[in-house]
Amino acid sequence: MQKAQTLTPRRGGLERQRARIALWLLVPTLLAIALVAGYPLFNTIYLSFTDANLGSPEAPRGVGLSNYWTPDGLGILQDPAWWNSVVNTLKFTVSSVVLEFLLGLGIALVINSKFPGRGLMRAAILVPWAIPTVVSAQMWKWMYNDQFGVINDLLFRLNLIDAPINWIANPDLALWSIVAVDVWKTTPFVALLLLAGLQAIPSDIYEAADVDGASRFTQFWRLTLPLLVPTILVTLIFRTLDALRVFDVVYVMNGYAETSISMSAYARQQLIDFQALGAGSAVSVLIFLVIMIFTVFYVTSLRVRFD
Amino acid sequence: MKALKALGILTVTALIGQAAAVQVSISCGAVGAELEFCKKAADEWAKKTGNTVRIVQTPNDTNDRLALYQQNLSAKSSDIDVYQLDVIWPGLLGQHFVDLKGKIPQSEINAHFEAIIKNNTVNGKLIAMPWFTDAGLLYYRKDLLEKYGYKNPPTTWAQLSQMATKIQAGERKNNRNFQGYVFQGKSYEGLTCNALEWIYSYGGGTIVDSSGKVTINNPRAVQALKDAASWIGKTAPRGVTTYAEEEARGLFQAGNAAFMRNWPYAWGLAQGDDSKIKDKIGVAPLPKGSGAQGRHAATLGGWQLGVSIYSKNQKEAIDLVRYLTSAAVQKDRAINGSYNPTIKALYRDKDVTTAVPFMGDLYDVFTSAVARPSGPTKGKYNQVSSAFYGAVYNVLSGRSQPEAALKSLETNLNRIKGRGW
Amino acid sequence: MSTSPSVPPHQPAARRRTKPGKLIGNLLFWLVVIIILFYVLFPFYWAIVTSLKLPSQLFDTPVAYWPERPTLGNYAQVFTGQPFSRNLINSLVVAVGTVVISLLLAMLSAYALGRFRFRGKSMLMYIILAVSMFPQIAVLGGLYTLIRGFGLYNTWWGLMFSYLIFTLPFTVWVMTSFVRDIPAELEEAALVDGATPLQTLFKVLLPVMMPSLVTTGLLAFITAWNEFLFALTFTADNTARTVPVAISLFSGASQFELPWAAIMAASVVVTVPLIVLVLIFQRNIVSGLTAGAVKG
Secondary structure, three states: OOOOOOOOOOOHHHHHHHHHHHHHHHHHHHHHHHHHHHHHHHHHHHHOOEOOOOOOOOOOOEOOOOOOOOOOOOOHHHOHHHHHHHHHHHHHHHHHHHHHHHHHHHHHHHHHOOOOOHHHHHHHHHHHHHOOHHHHHHHHHHHHOOOOOHHHHHHHHOOOOOOOOOOOOOOOOHHHHHHHHHHHHHHHHHHHHHHHHHHOOOOHHHHHHHHHOOOHHHHHHHHHHHHHHHHHHHHHHHHHHHHHOOOHHHHHHHOOOOOOOOHHHHHHHHHHHOOOHHHHHHHHHHHHHHHHHHHHHHHHHHOOOOO | OHHHHHHHHHHHHHHOOOOOOOEEEEEOOOOHHHHHHHHHHHHHHHHHHOOEEEEEOOOOOHHHHHHHHHHHHHOOOOOOOEEEEEOOOHHHHHHHEOOOEOOEOHHHHHOEOHHHHHHOEEOOEEOOEEEEEEEOEEEEEHHHHHHOOOOOOOOEHHHHHHHHHHHHHHHHOOOOOOEEEEOOOOOOHHHHHHHHHHHHHOOOOOOEOOOOOEOOOOHHHHHHHHHHHHHEOOOEOHHHHHOOHHHHHHHHHOOOEEEEEEOOHHHHHHOOOOOOOOOOEEEEOOOEOOOOOOOOOOEEEEEEEEEEOOOOOHHHHHHHHHHHOOHHHHHHHHHHHOOEOOEHHHHHOHHHHHHOHHHHHOHHHHHOOEOOOHHHHHHHHHHHHHHHHHHHHHHHOOOOOHHHHHHHHHHHHHHHHOOOO | OOOOOOOOOOOOOOOOOOHHHHHHHHHHHHHHHHHHHHHHHHHHHHHHHHHOOOHHHHHOOOOOOOOOOOOOHHHHHHHHHOOHHHHHHHHHHHHHHHHHHHHHHHHHHHHHHHHOOOOOHHHHHHHHHHHHOOOHHHHHHHHHHHHHHOOOOOOHHHHHHHHHHHHHHHHHHHHHHHHHOOOHHHHHHHHHOOOOHHHHHHHHHHHHHHHHHHHHHHHHHHHHHHOOHHHHHHOOOOOOOOHHHHHHOOOOOOOOOOOHHHHHHHHHHHHHHHHHHHHHOHHHHHHHHHHHHOOO
C-alpha cells in the first residue's frame, strides 16, 4: 500500500480501494444475516401459501391465499381466536408501555437526585432486568397462587380481601396480572434509558431557572420534559416493538389460554403444537407485517442518522 | 413372585429366535421412577436375548416429546426403534408404525383391555401394544366422610356436591382454606380429560363420534357443563381454573380438600410418609351424571409401545415390545411403581391388589375408560382438544354460558375439520 | 455517558422551602425510595425464601415470611433429581458461542461501517436496524425447517446459529457507534506505516475497542442466556436444552409433579451469576444500552 499523507476523500483510487475493503469486511456479517434472517423470512412467506404440515412426510402443495382467507371461512383472518390474540396483544402493549414509562420516569427522577445510597439503588433496579423472563414469570406465578401465594396472603393480612383472589384464573384479571409481571421486569430498563437522557441535560439551565424563581414543577414541565422528548420517543418505540412480539411471559404464566394468548403464542401454537406449518407461517407473516410497519414508522419519524 | 418371574423369563427365552445380537434403542420415561423401571426391564430383556438396549432420553413434556418424535419420524430416522406413545397419538403418528397384528400372538393381544387395543388400532393396523394405563379417579377423605356421617363415597355428581358443601362448611370453621372438591380446571389437555368425564357421564358423547361427526352440541353436554360450572366458587375454589394435577394434589395432600379428581399416580404420593393424609384416603369411581343415561366415566390415559417402520431391527424391536408389555413386567411395575397394568388378569392378582388396593376394587373403571376422540380426528386432535378445553374453560370461568359455548365450539370444530379430518 | 449530575430536586439548596415542609418532603421522598426498592426486590427475596423451605412447608397457611428451618435440600434436588447441570452447561456453551461468533463478525463490520465511506452504507445500516427489530416469530417456521434440514435440530449449533438473528444486528449497531468515536489519528498512523486493514483492526483498534467489546459481549450474553422461544422450539431434550426452557418445564419425579421449591432453587441458581455480572459491569451495561438506543 502506498504512503498516504492524509485520508482525504478526494483521492479517488484510494477511496475505491477503501470501499472494496469495507465490502470484504462486511461479507461475513451479511452472509450470516442472509442465512438466519433473510432466508428463513423468505421461506416463511413461501410456506404461508402452502399446506405444509410438520407431521406429514409429503411435500407441501401450493394453496394460494387459503391459509389467510377462504370463501367458506377456514382462513386465519376468519378465525376468532386470531383476532382474540390480536386484541390481547394490543391491550398488553398499550398498558405495559404506558405503565413502564410512567413508573420508569418516576424512578429515573428519584435516582437522578442526590441522596445517600443512590448507587445501590441504581444497582438494585437492575436486578429484575437481569433475571430471565421465564424465571420472573415462574416467580410471579408462585406469588399469584390463590391458595399458597404470598400476594393473597399479604392482602389477607392487610384485611383488604376476605376470599382469595385468583389472579391468573380470573378472566378479567389474567391479562393484567401478566402485564404486572412485565412491568416489574422491564420498568428498570426504561428507567435506565430515561436516566441517561436526564443526565445528558446540562445542569446550568436549571441554575438559570432557579435564578428566575421558577418552581420545581415548572422547571420539570418547561425544561426537563421537552429536553427529554427524543429519549422518551426512542424508549417508547423500543418498548412498543418488544411488547408487540411478547411470548415468553404469556406462555409461561398461562400457556395458550384464550384470556391472555398473544399473537406470537398463537403463531407458535399453530406452527408447533398443531403442526400446521402453512397456517402458522401465515400468522407469522401477519405479525411480521404489523411490526415492520411500526419499524418503518420509527426509522422515518426519528430520521436516524448514521454519520 | 420369583416363580412368576422365572416363568416369564422362560417363555421369553423360548420366544426368541436365533438372531445375531443387535442394538435396539428405545425411548421411554424421561425422569425419576419412570426411567428406572424402563431401564430395569429393558436390561433384563437384553440379558436374556444377548442383544443390547440403548435408552434414548426424551423430554418429559408430552408436547415436546411429540415434537421430537415427529421430527425423527418425518425424517425417516432409524435412531429410535421402539417409541413410547401417548394414548392420544395413534391417529397422529400411526402411519409411521409397524402393524403388530400377526407379529404378536393374538392370545397375548386379547389379554389387554379391549378399549386400549381399539384405541391403538388405526385403519385396521395395531400400531402399538398397551404398556400401562391411566384413568380418572375420585379421591376422598375417609375420615371426613365418617365425621360428617357418610358411609360411602358419592355415586352421582349431585351427591358429591351435597357432601362437599356440608364438609366444606363444617371444616371452614377452623380452616379458612378448606375446599370441597378440586380437579384439573386449567386451560390445557387435563381439562379435556376432566370435561370429557363430566359430559360422557351424562350421556353427552365424546365431542366427536367414531365416524368423525361433531356431536358436542347436545342437551346432555350442556347440562353437564351447567352442573360443573355451578361448583366453581361453591364447592370448588375459584382458582381451580388454574389447577393442573399437581396443584390439585398439593391442596388435597395438605389436608385442605374433601374430594379430588386425579390419576392413579396421586395414590403413591398421598400415601407417602410426609403426607398429612396418609391412610385417611379412599379411591372411588368418578360419579355418574344425572338422568336416565347417567353412568360412571373415566377418561383413558396411559402409554403404549410401538415399533417404527424405519427401524432396521424390527424383529428384535417387536420382541422387546412384547417383553416389556408382558404380564411379568407389568406386574412388577404395578407392585413397585403403581403403574396400572393393561392386562385384565393382573387386576385379580393377589400381589397387585395387596400393594395397590384400588386396582382390584376399581377394575371396572379401567375397563370402561372412555377414549378422547384422537382416533377419528387424526392429525387434528391437538386442535380439537385445544378448542374444546378452551370452550370449557370459558364456561367454568364465567365468560360464557354452556349453550352458547357449545354452539360456537361446534362451529369452531367444524371449521377445524374443514374438508375432512 | 455524561456523569455530571443535574441539579438534584431535593438539595438543601432549595431555599424557598419552610422547615416542616422540607421535612415532610424528605420523608415522602424516602418513603418513595423504600416502596420502589420493596417492589423491585421483594419477588427475588420471595424466590430465595421459597427455595429454602421444605417442599411440604410451601403449602402451609398462613404463609411464613421467613424459612423456619432453612434447608438446602431443594438445591441438592435440582442438581441430582434433574439434569440441571447439563442445562447449565448448554446455556453457557450456547451463550458464549453466540457471543464469540457475534463479536468476531461484528468487529469486522463495525470497523467497515464506522471507519470507511462507501455507497449504500446508510441502506445497510437501515437493514441491520430493521433486522434487529425482527419479531422472532416471523422466522420461526422458516428457521425450524432450515435447522431440521441441516440436521441442527436439538444441537448447540442450531441454537447459536439462530441466536445470531438478534445478537448480530445489535452488536454491529452498538459497536459501530463505539468505533465511530475512536480518534481517526490512530488508524491513520497505522495506515501510514503500511499496515493492512486487518492488521490495523486487530493490532491498533482492538485494544482501544476492548471496553466496547466487553459491553456488547455482556449484553449479547445476557440476551442469549435468557432466550426462550427458539430454545423451546429447537431443542427436544437435555442434549441441548437451555436453562430457561428447563425451568419452564421443570418436573418432579413423576409426570405431573410440579415442585415450586425446586423451581425457585433453580431460578436462584440461574439468576445469581447474572446479578453478579450486572453489578460488576453496571456502568458498561448502562452505557451499552443507551448507546444502542439513544445515540441513534
